[in-house]
Amino acid sequence: xxxxxxxxxxxxxxxxxxxxxxxxxxxxxxxxxxxxxxxxxxxxxxxxxxxxxxxxxxxxxxxxxxxxxxxxxxxxxxxxxxxxxxxxxxxxxxxxxxxxxxxxxxxxxxxxxxxxxxxxxxxxxxxxxxxxxxxx
Amino acid sequence: xxxxxxxxxxxxxxxxxxxxxxxxxxxxxxxxxxxxxxxxxxxxxxxxxxxxxxxxxxxxxxxxxxxxxxxxxxxxxxxxxxxxxxxxxxxxxxxxxxxxxxxxxxxxxxxxxxxxxxxxxxxxxxxxxxxxxxxxxxxxxxxxxxxxxxxxxxxxxxxxxxxxxxxxxxxxxxxxxxxxxxxxxxxxxxxxxxxxxxxxxxxxxxxxxxxxxxxxxxxxxxxxxxxxxxxxxxxxxxxxxxxxxxxxxxxxxxxxxxxxxxxxxxxxxxxxx
Numbered sequence: 001x002x003x004x005x006x007x008x009x010x011x012x013x014x015x016x017x018x019x020x021x022x023x024x025x026x027x028x029x030x031x032x033x034x035x036x037x038x039x040x041x042x043x044x045x046x047x048x049x050x051x052x053x054x055x056x057x058x059x060x061x062x063x064x065x066x067x068x069x070x071x072x073x074x075x076x077x078x079x080x081x082x083x084x085x086x087x088x089x090x091x092x093x094x095x096x097x098x099x100x101x102x103x104x105x106x107x108x109x110x111x112x113x114x115x116x117x118x119x120x121x122x123x124x125x126x127x128x129x130x131x132x133x134x135x136x
Numbered sequence: 137x138x139x140x141x142x143x144x145x146x147x148x149x150x151x152x153x154x155x156x157x158x159x160x161x162x163x164x165x166x167x168x169x170x171x172x173x174x175x176x177x178x179x180x181x182x183x184x185x186x187x188x189x190x191x192x193x194x195x196x197x198x199x200x201x202x203x204x205x206x207x208x209x210x211x212x213x214x215x216x217x218x219x220x221x222x223x224x225x226x227x228x229x230x231x232x233x234x235x236x237x238x239x240x241x242x243x244x245x246x247x248x249x250x251x252x253x254x255x256x257x258x259x260x261x262x263x264x265x266x267x268x269x270x271x272x273x274x275x276x277x278x279x280x281x282x283x284x285x286x287x288x289x290x291x292x293x294x295x296x297x298x299x300x301x302x303x304x305x306x307x308x309x310x311x312x313x314x315x316x317x318x319x320x321x322x323x324x325x326x327x328x329x330x331x332x333x334x335x336x337x338x339x340x341x342x343x344x345x346x347x348x349x350x351x352x353x354x355x356x357x358x359x360x361x362x363x364x365x366x367x368x369x370x371x372x373x374x375x376x377x378x379x380x381x382x383x384x385x386x387x388x389x390x391x392x393x394x395x396x397x398x399x400x401x402x403x404x405x406x407x408x409x
Contacts, residue, residue, distance in 0.1 A: 053390040104393040134399035
């Protein structure tokens with residue numbers, strides 16, 4: 001297992017004890033956190049970002065093509081925050097603003113469930129990345 | 137004027153429709169016919185109370201500022217367009233057919249398109265076109281998207297193009313049921329605009345600026361791309377053949393968060409408040 005950045009490791013540790021730990025989506029998000037940015041599944045990242053940005057909710061399980069949730073309960077806020085941290089890490093490593101867009105919407109409440117608006121550290125990191133893009 | 141084998145499905149209220157006919161006329165093209173559509177439910181006569189309210193609403197400060205902003209952007213562009221005043225579509229086509237349709241699911245509108253399907257249509261507005269209509273043989277609908285596909289698909293193409301490719305772009309393609317996945321006829325990138333002088337470097341309300349760029353700048357890119365396609369096809373758009381898009385990891389973008397849009401504005405010499 002590759003070493004996580006301290007920032008990502010903090011969110012991964014919090015998500016380990018979340019009550020959605022056994023759910024397929026919760027497990028997928030933790031798997032994504034466990035590998036370096038270039039090795040993460042783009043398909044999984046895109047699917048999750050679209051759920052956050054467009055559906056406004058990330059459920060615990062979906063059918064094979066991710067059209068319908070098979071467990072409509074949302075993932076917990078700890079796992080939601082971990083996903084946001086992954087998006088920020090992905091932006092920083094791969095330079096793709098698509099993931100920052102998803103992270104900003106998660107922090108603004110476009111994603112209603114789970115609600116991670118109160119996470120100040122994630123917000124500060126997202127702002128820093130947005131400033132870097134504006135200044136580049 | 138040269139005759140262009142294309143039937144625009146123009147939305148009377150849509151800025152892009154105005155841009156298309158303006159740029160085509162500027163390049164010397166005129167169409168035999170044009171469908172001028174009023175999309176939406178049939179109008180209900182307003183009550184006296186609504187009339188009174190709309191009279192006072194006519195010139196709200198926000199709308200006046202929006203119109204002024206749209207006008208201020210025009211001198212920096214190749215073919216300034218009056219997006220606010222009355223517009224005479226009959227200047228650009230031999231025959232204008234006026235139609236009312238709820239949207240593209242309206243059966244009578246679909247029948248009208250079916251009856252005219254020996255033509256090639258240009259989509260301008262009116263919501264989603266049902267995949268079943270696009271799948272009909274011989275019904276060909278052209279779309280001009282503000283971004284070079286397959287790299288920039290989806291919403292806010294103008295801003296994603298500026299942010300990820302450093303310049304705006306446009307693509308002309310034949311619509312298929314996917315999101316911006318149709319066979320491509322032309323792609324074009326444009327120099328990055330500099331609106332700094334047009335707006336004097338003033339900070340502008342973000343929401344207003346977003347609306348104004350989509351309403352009064354984005355249509356210019358589409359119009360210019362369409363005019364170039366008309367020239368390339370020598371007016372015979374019915375027989376143009378599209379190139380399938382390269383399959384790859386090019387998923388459609390979602391609408392851009394205002395925080396990121398600010399970065400795109402800055403690259404165009406604009407500042408959001």
